[in-house]
Amino acid sequence: MTVQAEAHAAHPPEAHQSSRVDARTLGMFLFIASEVMLFGSFFTAYFFVRVSAHTHWPTAGHELPVFVAGINTIILVSSSFTMHWALQAIKRGNRAGLQAGLTLTFLLGLTFLLTQIREYSRLGFAPYTDAFGTIFYCLTGLHGAHVFVGLTLLLAATIRSYRGHYTADAHWGVEIPGIYWHFVDVMWIVVYTTVYIL
Amino acid sequence: MTAVTHDEVHAGPAPPPTGWRRLLAPGWLRVPWMTALFFGIGAGITVLVRWLEGWDPIWKGSVITTVELTAVPFGFLAGIGGFDYWMRYAAGSPTRPEDHSGHGARSWRDYFRINTDHKVIGIQYLVTTIFFFVAAGLLAMLMRAELARPGMQFVDNQTFNGLFSVHAALMIFLFVIPAFAGIGNYVIPLMIGAPDMAFPRLNALSFWLLPIAGFMMLGSFLAPGGAFASGWTGYAPLASTHQPIGSVFFNMGVQWAGASSIMTALNFLVTIITMRAPGMSFWRMPLLVWANFTTSLLVVIATPFIAGSQFFVMFDHVMHTHFFDYQAGGYPLGYQHIFWFYSHPAVYIMMLPGFGIASEVISVMSRKPIFGYRLMALSLLAILVLGFSVWAHHMFVAGMAPWLRVPMMVTSMVIAVPTGIKVFSWLATLWDGRIHFDTPMLFALGFVSMFVIGGLSGIYLAAVPIDIHTSDTYFVVAHIHYVLFGGSLFTIFAGIYFWFPKMTGRMYDERLGKLHFWLTFIGFNLTFFPMHWLGIQGMPRRVADYVPRFADLNMFISLASFGLGASTLVFVYNMVKSWRFGPAAAANPWRSLTLEWQVSSPPPIFNFDEIPQVVGNPYEYGVPDARHAVFNGDRQVELEEVPTR
Amino acid sequence: MKNPLRSEAEAFRFLLGAAVYFGLIAIAGVINHWAGLAVFVVLSVGVVWWWMRARRIEPPLQATPVRRGAPDERRILVIANRRRSWSSRLRSIRL
Numbered sequence A: 001m002t003v004q005a006e007a008h009a010a011h012p013p014e015a016h017q018s019s020r021v022d023a024r025t026l027g028m029f030l031f032i033a034s035e036v037m038l039f040g041s042f043f044t045a046y047f048f049v050r051v052s053a054h055t056h057w058p059t060a061g062h063e064l065p066v067f068v069a070g071i072n073t074i075i076l077v078s079s080s081f082t083m084h085w086a087l088q089a090i091k092r093g094n095r096a097g098l099q100a101g102l103t104l105t106f107l108l109g110l111t112f113l114l115t116q117i118r119e120y121s122r123l124g125f126a127p128y129t130d131a132f133g134t135i136f137y138c139l140t141g142l143h144g145a146h147v148f149v150g151l152t153l154l155l156a157a158t159i160r161s162y163r164g165h166y167t168a169d170a171h172w173g174v175e176i177p178g179i180y181w182h183f184v185d186v187m188w189i190v191v192y193t194t195v196y197i198l
Numbered sequence B: 001m002t003a004v005t006h007d008e009v010h011a012g013p014a015p016p017p018t019g020w021r022r023l024l025a026p027g028w029l030r031v032p033w034m035t036a037l038f039f040g041i042g043a044g045i046t047v048l049v050r051w052l053e054g055w056d057p058i059w060k061g062s063v064i065t066t067v068e069l070t071a072v073p074f075g076f077l078a079g080i081g082g083f084d085y086w087m088r089y090a091a092g093s094p095t096r097p098e099d100h101s102g103h104g105a106r107s108w109r110d111y112f113r114i115n116t117d118h119k120v121i122g123i124q125y126l127v128t129t130i131f132f133f134v135a136a137g138l139l140a141m142l143m144r145a146e147l148a149r150p151g152m153q154f155v156d157n158q159t160f161n162g163l164f165s166v167h168a169a170l171m172i173f174l175f176v177i178p179a180f181a182g183i184g185n186y187v188i189p190l191m192i193g194a195p196d197m198a199f200p201r202l203n204a205l206s207f208w209l210l211p212i213a214g215f216m217m218l219g220s221f222l223a224p225g226g227a228f229a230s231g232w233t234g235y236a237p238l239a240s241t242h243q244p245i246g247s248v249f250f251n252m253g254v255q256w257a258g259a260s261s262i263m264t265a266l267n268f269l270v271t272i273i274t275m276r277a278p279g280m281s282f283w284r285m286p287l288l289v290w291a292n293f294t295t296s297l298l299v300v301i302a303t304p305f306i307a308g309s310q311f312f313v314m315f316d317h318v319m320h321t322h323f324f325d326y327q328a329g330g331y332p333l334g335y336q337h338i339f340w341f342y343s344h345p346a347v348y349i350m351m352l353p354g355f356g357i358a359s360e361v362i363s364v365m366s367r368k369p370i371f372g373y374r375l376m377a378l379s380l381l382a383i384l385v386l387g388f389s390v391w392a393h394h395m396f397v398a399g400m401a402p403w404l405r406v407p408m409m410v411t412s413m414v415i416a417v418p419t420g421i422k423v424f425s426w427l428a429t430l431w432d433g434r435i436h437f438d439t440p441m442l443f444a445l446g447f448v449s450m451f452v453i454g455g456l457s458g459i460y461l462a463a464v465p466i467d468i469h470t471s472d473t474y475f476v477v478a479h480i481h482y483v484l485f486g487g488s489l490f491t492i493f494a495g496i497y498f499w500f501p502k503m504t505g506r507m508y509d510e511r512l513g514k515l516h517f518w519l520t521f522i523g524f525n526l527t528f529f530p531m532h533w534l535g536i537q538g539m540p541r542r543v544a545d546y547v548p549r550f551a552d553l554n555m556f557i558s559l560a561s562f563g564l565g566a567s568t569l570v571f572v573y574n575m576v577k578s579w580r581f582g583p584a585a586a587a588n589p590w591r592s593l594t595l596e597w598q599v600s601s602p603p604p605i606f607n608f609d610e611i612p613q614v615v616g617n618p619y620e621y622g623v624p625d626a627r628h629a630v631f632n633g634d635r636q637v638e639l640e641e642v643p644t645r
Numbered sequence C: 001m002k003n004p005l006r007s008e009a010e011a012f013r014f015l016l017g018a019a020v021y022f023g024l025i026a027i028a029g030v031i032n033h034w035a036g037l038a039v040f041v042v043l044s045v046g047v048v049w050w051w052m053r054a055r056r057i058e059p060p061l062q063a064t065p066v067r068r069g070a071p072d073e074r075r076i077l078v079i080a081n082r083r084r085s086w087s088s089r090l091r092s093i094r095l
């Protein structure tokens, strides 16, 4: 057994890189694949309820705020643009751009979440009212939980950006939350079109 | 993370804390108060929300329990130090390399800390899973005691239901699945020539989720009303309406175990894809690596479905939602569809790593190249794909759409083809080989023979008419034990004996190992084979009492099962004794070609002082001049005569 | 075939694509259910077709091992035993 200097004992030596994909990025995409399946199970439950209802959808007495949710969709999608902008900025070494982009993204995401909560309190039905209520709250709630997780990641990236981290060639700490954030957006587009529009 | 990350600032190691500051350092001193703190936070938020919303009562047992089953484990993990690094990182402060980045274990205490060394984690996994294996086995002994005679002897019906539910849940989620993850954790980085896993801290975290899940499920016996009692399948609406609060312990336990297994699978996939030694193409990977690769894909894709299904049941139970409530527009059968869409692939999660272990052991111990290497790998992929198309064979009598039956019957039977390819490959590998009957080989051969019996009863069950007759009878119990005990468990034992010298640096006692095998093999067949008859004659499963005409066979089974249980003592004794006092093991006692045997036993802290260059296939036993890998890029390797044993 | 997702920039492009994809389906679906279905089928086939054709042009990975031993150090890693004659192997099996 070779004697390792104590100071280095904590760091495994660098492994041979056998793939072009960066390990962290790959990890994030695989995690997203698993998240997509989690949404898949909720959508399965959604379609079971919807198909077995055999009636007009949404079932009688439920009005969904399609317009407000549409505005909310635009807010969320634009937050992806600011995210992308933040990353492009740091790639050129522009720290101010990174900070502004991340802050804006965070605020837009927060707006989305708060609007969503506000809508919940005005809907007039609850998760325990009937199966439609159940499935509506659980699907949008699951997405809300993901927005929350995304916001946490963004918050960390934002704090770090203000404390002088990240440079033009070392910014995976922004890239990984960015990927997750785009996933959260794509998922919302899917939820919005299926649950609210179609 | 392995690479030196340029946007991280490392501080030097902190001085060891003294006095009351030790309460702040990650470890067991911080666990109690952190756990209490998180308990308080969970309860506080719940009460606050209920008070603001004006819900009555403000303190509601079922809600508090559910919240705490999430909050308390987080407190435990935070206390033991699972999040310190990430917290520092997120706040932008300098991270400390020794924040649970410890590698290697210097004393037994290091196994009770957060440790990021894949070798330490592998052993942590194996010891933990064997603990839960013994616990679940004791529950089985209780069941067999109750079933030895007709009528009610020791426990009442509800307790009996709890016994078999917890038994199965522990065996599946806390033994078979994580035991394979443990072996994989130890062996995979070594086999592919990597210094560690891709995400060592995530690896440490995923291990510590396991004891949480396990004690949650065991702890459900203490919950008011008793343990969860709707089987490991937890069918709704039974589980969501007519069950005591213990059923939430199962829902949440599955979530923790599932999260652990998803995180490990992610880690395996990233490690295998990005960290293979130079020259190790996919077609030069050992089959154990292939097996864990496919299994991890299954885990990543399928496990979220059981997470979903358990969330739905829990919401129905605690929040009174209506996923499975027909009256309010829910769809009761939906549970079974979603559950089995995970749980059929899960039976392959419980079997494919075993296929990998068997391939390693059989090839090494018969001194022959594995027969049909590529087909072995491809059949794994075929099982992966087909495994997602058969779930409804568990639902032939559930009242689902009748047109689904025949397609599911056909796909189920088609799965036997890739499985058969593997069995024939093992047989062809053995054919004409120079077979060494060491303990790992005995278990591997026991696996092949027993798994064939289980596979055959599987084909029977996949045929709709036979299934309608035998559904929910002891025939199914026989089937699942021939595949899970005779299949998964035998390969786990094969793997433990095979890699024991590598893991501990000591040799196990071969005579005790053989004794263990024969006791297990005979006890297993005496216990489970008669269940086929019981099932065909119509004895239902999951009952505490039965009609007297089944009495003789049941008495026989119970006696045999006690013998089977006792065989575990031999195993535990052998492991404990050999780990402490066994003779020192050579680096490569089995004369194997794969990389993990080319380093010392146990391996150096970072596995290889130099990354090997892979130049050939891993199973070229008996082929002159064949090499799997060389060090120093040196391709002129001398051929050394090895004495045949 | 290529993996369309390897970085944030690609994820962002994926998001734009998804917005267009679902937007078109939603618009068509609101106008007429069957039109929505048709747009869905056409777009999905198009995406799959594009994906099957897409290729990345990249240089192969470099594959030299990292040396950590002494430069003149030479070690033997793997030894396979000799193949034995057919008859001696048969004898060993009948043991």
Ligand code: HEM
Residues within 6 Å of the ligand: B233, B347, B348, B350, B351, B393, B394, B412, B413, B415, B416, B419, B454, B455, B456, B457, B458, B459, B461, B462, B463, B467, B470, B471, B472, B476, B479, B480, B483, B484, B487, B488
């Ligand atoms: C040739 C391959 C196999 C086929 C065709 C097959 C078929 C089946 C069928 C049709 C059932 C449903 C019986 C019923 O409930 O009426 C069943 C149950 C089961 N099988 Fe298999 N099986 C196969 C292999 C396996 C393997 C490899 C495993 C695990 C390692 C496994 C584990 C189980 C378990 C745990 C159950 C019982 C589930 C429950 O609790 O209801 N099977 N199998």
Ligand SMILES: [Cu+2]
Residues within 6 Å of the ligand: B343, B344, B347, B390, B391, B393, B394
């Ligand atoms: Cu199945």
